Amino acid sequence: MQDFYFILGCTACGKAAVGRALARALGGQILSVDSMKIYRRMDIGTATPSREIQAEIQHYGLDIVEPGEAFSVADYVRCADQARAEIRRAGAIPLAVGGTSLYIKALAEGLFEGPAGDPQLREALAERIQQEGLVSLHAELAKVDPASAQRIHPNDEKRILRAIEVFRQTGTPISELQTQWTTGLGQAQGQVLIGLRRERDDLHGRINGRVKKMVQMGLVEEVEALLAETKPLARQAAQAVGYAELIAWFGGGEKSLDKAIERIKINTRRLAKKQRTWHRRWGAVRWFDIAPDEPPEQTAQRIIAEVDFK
Known part of the structure; x- marks a missing residue:
């Protein structure tokens, strides 16, 4: 069917x-x-x-x-x-x-969907959150992907992690990749x-x-x-x-x-x-x-x- x-x-x-x-x-x-x-x-x-x-x-x-x-x-x-x-x-x-x-x-x-998740990178980012707080990752996201940082709430850990993960893996902001999918x-x-x-x-x-x-x-x-x-x-x-x-x-x-x-x-x-x-x-x-x-x-x-x- x-x-x-x-x-x-x-x-x-x-x-x-x-x-x-x-x-x-x-x-x-x-x-x-x-x-x-x-x-x-x-x-x-x-x-x-x-x-x-x-x-x-x-x-x-x-x-x-x-x-x-x-x-x-x-x-x-x-x-x-x-x-x-x-x-x-x-x-x-x-x-x-x-x-x-x-x-x-x-x-x-x-x-x-973007690239597959990277467990080692996720673990490193999680440790950074414990040491510096989620605000640090959101600040990094604002530098490498301002569009995503503006859209994602500073307390949304899951989406912040994913956006940084995609940028680290591809060198391209996830917002740009999503736009390519959209258009x-x-x-x-x-x-x-x-x-x-x-x-x-x-x-x-x-x-x-x-x-x-x-x-x-x-x-x-x-x-x-x-x-x-x-x-x-x-x-x-x-x-x-x-x-x-x-x-x-x-x-x-x-x-x-x-x-x-x-x-x-x-x-x-x-x-x-x-x-x-x-x-x-x-x-x-x-x-x-x-x-x-x-x-x-x-x-x-x-x-x-x-x-x-x-």
Whole structure:
């Protein structure tokens, strides 16, 4: 059985609806590949499937963590591995549906791992921590890899050790190696990647309509409730399009609610453009163009006619 059949595309292109149509037609289950749908109580702004839809079609990768918790790509891959095992046990077709490029890349090509660990080096660094304290290693990291030192908390011993270990072994900062992995043009060999795309004007119209609907459904109130929670939002959650703009409005950074909503539309279009650029890098994607009036069930049938779902 294929690990996953990826249904990808930029935000608002209709991939979730097509994914559900495929699941119904094929007897599939869905893994969400969306870095914002992992958060609980962030349903409206992320277009998380309703409870009714989730009751009809088994979904994974939704509502995993609290909005105040950090969540890495590695965390996501661990959850995806569990979902893969459960879908296999159910004998269902595994559909990975979403547009978060790093999640897709990690599932299709594997995580960045770097060189194998060096036990002797680790032991020497551990002794140094005992003698000089972790602050000494973090100071060294700031000299050889400022980007990692800025990102890694001074008390995060495990990540500090790994970053220094990689630099000592390769002579290259781990932040640079991770960037090379992030921007690499991997072909995701052996994976089935199905891409959905729309004409620019059609997509922009869908984005505007979607933002309007989210506001009508209570997006502003959803953000207000999140801000009232005891634990502040994690940086990843607070920077999500649709949330960041309203957080700025609540904080006085945007004077008008209408302007904040318009900013959501603009930033969603920018996100869609960024996602399209990412997805085009994978030469293995089989693209399907969707007409403005084509229902998701029809798109799903076109895909089924051309893709061998085993």
